[in-house]
Amino acid sequence: MEPSKPVNVSELRRMREQGDKIACLTCYDASFALIEDRAGVDLVLVGDSLGMVLHGRPTTTAVTVDDIVYHCRALKDSLKRAFLVADMPFLSFATRERALDAAQKMMQEGGARMVKLEGGREQADIVEYLTVRGVPVCAHLGLQPQLIHKMGAFKVQGRDDAGAEAMVHDAEVLQQAGADLLLLECIPSALGKRITQKSRVPVIGIGAGPDVDGQILVLHDILNISPTVTLGRRPRFVRNFMEGAGNNLVALQNYVKAVKSGEYPAPEHNF
Ligand code: KIV
Numbered sequence: 001m002e003p004s005k006p007v008n009v010s011e012l013r014r015m016r017e018q019g020d021k022i023a024c025l026t027c028y029d030a031s032f033a034l035i036e037d038r039a040g041v042d043l044v045l046v047g048d049s050l051g052m053v054l055h056g057r058p059t060t061t062a063v064t065v066d067d068i069v070y071h072c073r074a075l076k077d078s079l080k081r082a083f084l085v086a087d088m089p090f091l092s093f094a095t096r097e098r099a100l101d102a103a104q105k106m107m108q109e110g111g112a113r114m115v116k117l118e119g120g121r122e123q124a125d126i127v128e129y130l131t132v133r134g135v136p137v138c139a140h141l142g143l144q145p146q147l148i149h150k151m152g153a154f155k156v157q158g159r160d161d162a163g164a165e166a167m168v169h170d171a172e173v174l175q176q177a178g179a180d181l182l183l184l185e186c187i188p189s190a191l192g193k194r195i196t197q198k199s200r201v202p203v204i205g206i207g208a209g210p211d212v213d214g215q216i217l218v219l220h221d222i223l224n225i226s227p228t229v230t231l232g233r234r235p236r237f238v239r240n241f242m243e244g245a246g247n248n249l250v251a252l253q254n255y256v257k258a259v260k261s262g263e264y265p266a267p268e269h270n271f
Helices: 009-018 030-039 065-078 096-109 121-131 145-151 161-176 189-198 248-261
Strands: 022-026 043-046 083-087 114-118 137-142 181-185 203-206 214-217
Touching: 009 022, 009 083, 022 248, 030 043, 030 065, 030 248, 043 065, 043 214, 065 083, 065 096, 096 114, 096 121, 114 121, 114 145, 114 181, 121 137, 121 161, 137 161, 161 181, 161 189, 181 189, 189 203, 214 248
Parallel strands: 022 043, 022 214, 043 083, 083 114, 114 137, 137 181, 181 203, 203 214
Antiparallel strands: none
16 A cells, blocks of 8 residues: 655645545654554644643643754654644744744754744734745634733633634734644634635634634543543543543544544534
């Protein structure tokens, strides 16, 4: 059998155009990277969620660029097909120079092929600065966990008309700035659908309903071992894929199948 080709930005676009759902998952080490790749995960994110699921912190604030690069390096050689995206941690893209420096480390040392950053239109300048220099960017809208100290709590975003309109506008501005991918976190399904229909680039959702181009979840949540799950604070959009699976590979294969078939997310996972 011919080995499948590595996923790249054009493949993600093709998947969106042909309606093939994109299955994405966070990952932080070589053992799970191998399993995710074998299970058919299309996109692997070294997310700053590692601060919560690996380091046991209550937020992602303490994660550094070096942490992200360390975990990218640990897993990059285990991915034969999946597309590797690295998360820009809190304040690592506060200026153009810092953003470029962080992206350079993540791509050259970490082997990432795209970086992700949180924020709306206020980040358009940084997105453009990176993309014109050959750094593919995923723009993360909706709930932005790095704003926790301003918001006070993790809440569904875009519920009111003003918030929804602002997000639709942010999505457009970030695409004009060169974003190659959008990620929408914790928003009403109707808004996820609206942004996806208007978008020219693939849209990945986490708690953004079924009508986006792909889904992403935190690995430790779907394996039912993250601190949030253990402490009884499972987010609404999380499904336990270990249930009935028996082992990690089967759990992740079931996740990929459920995303591709549209069986996940089900109505009970949506806002
Ligand atoms: O850090 C992370 O894992 C993320 C996902 C929740 C999308 O940003």
